Amino acid sequence: MNHDAPLTPVLSMRRVGRTHGSGAQRVDAVVDIDLDVHAGELVAVMGRSGSGKTTLLNLAGGLDEPTTGTVQVSGDHLGDMSKTGLAALRRRSVGYVFQQFNLLPALTAGENVTLPLELDGTDLRSARAMADIALEEVGLAGKARRYPDELSGGEQQRVAIARGLVGPRSLLLADEPTGALDEITSEGILRLLRGRCDAGAAALLVTHEPAYAAWADRVVRLRDGRIETVSQRSAVPPSLAEVLS
Amino acid sequence: MGIREGLLALLANGPKHGYQLKVDFDAATGEAWSLNVGQVYTTLQRLERDGLVDAGPADDEGRISYNLTAAGREDLRTWFETPVNRSVANRDEVSIKLLVSIAAGIADPQGIIDRQRRATMTELQDLTGLRGDTPATDFAWQLHLDRLSLQAEAELRWLDRVEQRLATAAPQSPLQPTPGPPVATVPQEGSR
Numbered sequence: 140m141n142h143d144a145p146l147t148p149v150l151s152m153r154r155v156g157r158t159h160g161s162g163a164q165r166v167d168a169v170v171d172i173d174l175d176v177h178a179g180e181l182v183a184v185m186g187r188s189g190s191g192k193t194t195l196l197n198l199a200g201g202l203d204e205p206t207t208g209t210v211q212v213s214g215d216h217l218g219d220m221s222k223t224g225l226a227a228l229r230r231r232s233v234g235y236v237f238q239q240f241n242l243l244p245a246l247t248a249g250e251n252v253t254l255p256l257e258l259d260g261t262d263l264r265s266a267r268a269m270a271d272i273a274l275e276e277v278g279l280a281g282k283a284r285r286y287p288d289e290l291s292g293g294e295q296q297r298v299a300i301a302r303g304l305v306g307p308r309s310l311l312l313a314d315e316p317t318g319a320l321d322e323i324t325s326e327g328i329l330r331l332l333r334g335r336c337d338a339g340a341a342a343l344l345v346t347h348e349p350a351y352a353a354w355a356d357r358v359v360r361l362r363d364g365r366i367e368t369v370s371q372r373s374a375v376p377p378s379l380a381e382v383l384s
Numbered sequence: 385m386g387i388r389e390g391l392l393a394l395l396a397n398g399p400k401h402g403y404q405l406k407v408d409f410d411a412a413t414g415e416a417w418s419l420n421v422g423q424v425y426t427t428l429q430r431l432e433r434d435g436l437v438d439a440g441p442a443d444d445e446g447r448i449s450y451n452l453t454a455a456g457r458e459d460l461r462t463w464f465e466t467p468v469n470r471s472v473a474n475r476d477e478v479s480i481k482l483l484v485s486i487a488a489g490i491a492d493p494q495g496i497i498d499r500q501r502r503a504t505m506t507e508l509q510d511l512t513g514l515r516g517d518t519p520a521t522d523f524a525w526q527l528h529l530d531r532l533s534l535q536a537e538a539e540l541r542w543l544d545r546v547e548q549r550l551a552t553a554a555p556q557s558p559l560q561p562t563p564g565p566p567v568a569t570v571p572q573e574g575s576r
Contacts, residue, residue, distance in 0.1 A: 370509060372509040379416075
């Protein structure tokens with residue numbers, strides 16, 4: 140974790156709740172969430188299916204509105220923002236890597252990755268350069284001109300990851316980002332996410348895999364929609380010699 | 385455990401003296417379990433007594449080289465061909481702690497699970513940090529860290545499983561009720 144991080148968290152959730160339905164059908168997806176994620180910090184969210192992990196991530200990225208409480212990204216209250224303001228924030232500052240790839244089939248891998256940058260006014264040449272870097276980082280150098288249906292499931296997933304990570308983003312939100320990938324490729328993606336945080340981004344990673352959560356500085360767990368801290372990486376990590384003694 | 389055979393294996397390609405064996409063993413294992421020279425010589429003396437190695441003449445510097453004997457080679461072959469029996473380590477303290485807490489009804493098993501999960505998750509985070517910092521070319525250490533990480537991961541999965549079992553079928557104490565006052569009190573959260 141970056142100890143020179145500014146005190147304002149990149150993501151700040153205060154007493155956030157999200158309720159679906161009402162009366163007997165009322166479901167509290169998440170309840171009373173207090174969560175801060177600072178620049179340089181990777182936080183993993185674990186919990187059983189239905190514990191509210193995906194709802195939490197959607198609320199953090201402004202894809203869903205809380206029933207109670209407030210969400211701030213880089214100091215801006217999402218609840219106070221207009222729809223266009225929110226859309227701009229999501230394109231500029233927030234990177235999403237979700238379970239569904241949602242690639243546009245009519246666009247090449249490279250165009251899928253540059254799209255959010257172009258929508259945001261980045262000139263095409265810079266956008267392409269950034270997309271090439273992002274595709275290279277996920278091991279897809281040279282595949283920018285392929286269409287999604289010419290790529291394997293794992294490759295499509297990596298294009299979606301590149302799209303989520305492309306350009307400068309202060310908040311990264313990943314929901315089981317490595318679902319269809321083999322272990323070695325998955326570890327590469329986790330290293331990439333870790334690297335982005337070490338370079339100053341803040342990230343929230345939803346996963347049910349302890350091995351992936353272990354890349355985080357902090358692991359939290361959702362139980363019945365409520366959040367609890369499980370563990371924190373040791374302030375003074377053990378040396379190689381100590382772990383086997 | 386394994387040191388005896390490890391030294392035999394390092395003698396398979398030709399005679400070596402004790403210090404060389406120590407250096408080679410350390411290099412092969414990434415210095416994970418660095419041997420001291422005294423330990424190496426004690427082991428060599430036992431191997432010689434058992435007829436698995438022969439001591440050669442001392443060189444100019446007074447160092448004695450050891451040779452693998454035919455019996456030593458046979459012993460080594462058997463070792464490589466026999467899987468390690470892990471069942472001796474089957475008694476597990478976390479299992480005992482959980483089961484007696486349920487049987488005696490004196491501590492909340494969920495609290496035991498939560499505290500153990502926190503400790504094991506931190507361990508896995510620390511191991512992952514070390515893995516991230518260890519170059520992929522350091523094969524010995526990648527192998528050690530993979531093993532320790534997978535063990536921690538297995539324990540975390542097992543704790544999830546225990547939690548699920550507790551939620552679906554709350555276990556009854558298998559103990560007969562004893563007359564008289566209780567022998568223990570419920571420990572508070574955070575106490576050991």
